[in-house]
Amino acid sequence: MDQATSLAAVALNDVAITFGPKVGGYTAVSGIDLSVRPGEFVAIVGPTGSGKSTILNAAAGLLKPSQGKVRIFGNDLAGLNLRSGYLFQQEALMPWKTALDNVAVALEPKGVSRSEALQRARDWLTRVGLKAFVDRYPHMLSGGQRKRVALAQVLIRDPEILLMDEPFGPLDAQTRQIMGNLLLSLWAADRKAVMFVTHDLEEAIALADRVVLLSAGPAARIIGDFPVPLPRPRDIAEVRMEPTFHHIHKEIWASLRVEVQKAYAQGEGT
């Protein structure tokens, strides 16, 4: 266990996160043990309110665990996890900057010169298919295009870990597939460690090497850890036709369904 923890890109040891007062506060997650190896794509799935994003925020250093430890490449995490890139579910681009500036500005903290940053931002926007849209402001782009800009903004920094919080949640089904394939092709180039949060089980299986299942909240725990032995490279749409896919889906869904029902029952109670 310790060996595995020290090798892991992200390791959470017995992490619990409580909001509000220590006693009587709301415990979102507890007893979380999770490690992500370098180059591994891990999807975290769970019903609404199961604290998926909370775990991600702990790995990003945006939230401090009330209990337990977060280690990044074997080092205790203090403050923000700047070795990671975070792709948010909500709109996170600076609306007052063009697509190009939004991406280029990500290199400023690294001390890259402005002209080089602009050059590299152009390259990245081309790679995400937005060559013709570099001078647009976010409000002039579609939801999918904005996500592409956000993806370029995160990846241009070349983070060792990618944290993604339902990044394609607000997009329509076709755009989600295209974005999923784009993500996989970009990821295949240099295999970063990925923590991908989603409530969409199919998306999780199609993308990940491993699917981690959370129970319903409060005090959600990890109740399953399923390897996904599907070959790569994958096509998001086609991989869903494979028998192995159905097999895994059936297996995970059996557990997930119980938790989803619990979550619903609680939702109706309040």
Added chain:
Amino acid sequence: MPRLKLTVLQIGVGLIFLMLWHVLTVYPISGTPKQVQFFFSTPLDVLKRCWTLFASGEIWRHLWITLVETILAFLFGAGGGIIFGFLFARKELLAAVFDPYIKAANALPRVVLAPIFALWFGLGIWSKVALGFTLVFFIVFFNVYQGVREVSPVVLSNARMLGMNERQLLRHVYWPSALTWVFSSLHTSVGFALVGAVVGEYLGSSAGLGYKIHEAESVFDVTGVFAGMLILSVFVILIDMLVTMIENRFLVWRPQTSLAAQT
């Protein structure tokens, strides 16, 4: 509504108003014209007076002074508002301690300050600039304060996750966000700068549009008062058009609909 039709209607309303004014003051309908004209003047007289003011070149000096006062009041007020707005929004304690005093100062009707400022800064332009400053400062201050505090938490978290330090956050996130709010209140604050200048002139000065109106009023020269008001209105509209141009230039990144959101 088509633009042309709208323009025709807008001009129509103005013309009807002027016609009514003309008819009621020139023909003996509501009393003898001489008497009525003493109180209400006539549109043609007012236009004639405006023409003489411009033709003789007398008005230019006054317009210039009012303009200078307005610009200075706006620049100082906006500058002070931005600096203090930023400072208070970033330092919770400062904001909490000064909160009642800011509110008290803002609650004060500025007109009562005019004589004090005249005493402190003399009857020249600086007492008017000071009056305009007190009006502009608070508008800009509150807007910047709001703008900095209401930065989208997601945009902020994202910028921090990109590794930005406090200085970079200020430059790329807080400042542009605050600037949006400053611009959205630009019409109001420029308007108030002008109000400060004119009211200051009105209450004690030897030049400016406010002075011209006051001068005419003190000898019951109603035509002069209306002429001054007309020039002032056109002046305000011109400045407002200029502000709109500046605004469109700086807020290109905003979706058009939200431009209407003003304080």
